[in-house]
Amino acid sequence: MKRILIVGGGYAGFYAAWKLEKRLRPREATLTIVDPRPYLTYQPFLPEVAAGSIEPRHAAVSLRRHLRRTRVVPGWVTKVDHAHRRVTVRPDPGPEFDLAYDVIVLTAGAVTRKFPVPGVTSQAIGMKHVEEAVAIRDRLLTSFDRGSVLPAGPLRQRLLTVTFVGGGFSGVEGFGETLSLAHSLLRRYPQLHRDELRFHLVEATRRILPEVGEPASRWVAQSFAERGGRVHLDTKVASTLDGHVVLSTGEEYDSGLIVWTTGNDANPVVRKDTDLPIGDRGQLVVRADLRVGTEAEPVADAWAAGDDAAVPDLTAGTPGRYVVQNAQNALRQGKLLARNIAASLRGRPTRPYLHHSLGAVATLGIGSGIFQYKRIVVKGLPAWLMHRGYHVLAVPTWERKIRVLAGWLTQAMFGRDIVSLESVEHPRRAFVAGGEPK
Incomplete structure (x- = not known):
């Protein structure tokens, strides 16, 4: 069976795993997701959590409860070695260890951008x-x-x-x-x-x-x-x-x-600890179908979406424009990831990401x-x-x-x-x- 490893349990990662469980047959592939938190944070609800309008746990979706065929590994991916199909995971606590995979999906999410301001x-x-x-x-x-x-x-x-x-x-x-x-x-x-x-x-x-x-x-x-x-x-x-x-x-x-x-910065593992191609914006170079690489040079068995991926905006009408990084796009990209990965495993054509803003x-x-x-x-x-x-x-x-x-x-x-x-x-x-x- 193909070993599919998803790095990050945010919108794109959660939806990719959730939909892959429904699209893939039980013996077609194994699914593993790595994230330091055992839940998806629905970030649009955080302002209402801060104001007491929403119970904090209601803005969090448990990975283990809803991903029933996916192995959940708590920890941080600190290095991606795609040439050898291996990532390094740092749990909390415990020593680092390696995880092998056949297909990787990078949806590690962004971190808060901090400036060198004293205090x-x-x-x-x-x-x-x-x-x-x-x-x-x-x-x-x-x-x-x-x-x-x-x-x-x-x-x-x-x-x-x-x-x-x-x-x-x-x-x-x-x-x-x-x-x-x-x-x-x-x-x-x-x-x-x-x-x-x-x-x-x-x-x-x-x-x-x-x-x-x-x-x-x-x-x-x-x-x-x-x-x-x-x-x-x-x-x-x-x-x-x-x-x-x-x-x-x-x-x-x-x-x-x-x-x-x-604002956001790309996840550190994407910025500096991967052998996958990174663009000028510090994000993964991604094709319109969410496969890592370019049309001329796609990277086999590597996919990405969400805040870490520079996804071409096909609705812009001009080249060089990228999809806005928000929840609306990330969850839809997660669903498309599941469809395209399943199609790729079965030798079928993939679809490009095309979404007109609501x-x-x-x-x-x-x-x-x-x-x-x-x-x-x-x-x-x-x-x-x-x-x-x-x-x-x-x-x-x-x-x-x-x-x-x-x-x-x-x-x-x-x-x-x-x-x-x-x-x-x-x-x-x-x-x-x-x-x-x-």
Whole structure:
């Protein structure tokens, strides 16, 4: 039997394995997937996880539960030696070991792009994984608890100041959702006032949400301003040492929560630890049918999709354009991977990836959103409902759809759960201290 190895359990990797299980006969191939996390993170739900609108586990899809014929290997692939059909895996804990394969599928996903800004690695939180979104939510809730017993002053102001760096989808949605959560919390904290909240969204370019048109982008920025949020355009973060934010404009302030959402970098194993062809963008060179290589020089038994692959955009009409890296494309590429790999194993022709965008939709907080398809723009509550409708249909498995819908219904009836569980980051603290602070 052919040994198919999938590196990464994100959208593309999960869907490739899920659909291959259905397309391939049990004795036709073995499937193995390697990922440090035992679940797929449905990233479009992370802003709502950060705002307490979705239960964290409902944004995660278990690999072992839904991939029933696939061997799940927890660990990081640190090297790909395609010439010898072998990868090196680093588990946690334990020594590294090699895995052999016949066909490799690289869908390792991206990592958060970090810049050499002092203090970022020690102070900021990303928003690519469930645990990061949970930490953002708990940090904000804990800040309200602590601030409510402090007198007005610098320390209380620091706790009530939030900074998001990066004005793409993740930053804008996370900013809008946490701003919405903060305003709803004020009803439970009469000691705090709306004018004490300081929410900053810092973007290095001249506008936020480049995925939508400029008028829609301006409307989003204006809606944040009306809700008390500040959008800093053409501005970079110079330092975040000890939570003290210094902007390129010269403005300085203390921030109790800093969220870093400045885009993606290719996975390190793709950037520097593979013998497969890499393009100028640091991504794998991929043909339109998702096979690694070019039309003239395809690489046998190697496939890739998602954030690590420069997939030609056949809808652009001009050469040199690549498919946008987002969830909408990654999950569809995963399905096509399964079809094309099965076809290749059986000596049948493959299909190119061709997908016309369905538009861009973003949540800006409870009851507010933005949607754009070509020249059609929808704002406010209708766009927010479209966002929820689209993503509950897109999240994989009926089990997860039902759980998410049930959570939304519960929230609509009883409101958000505002209990912070930040203490779970230090589970032994209470045991060691004996119930008293040390």
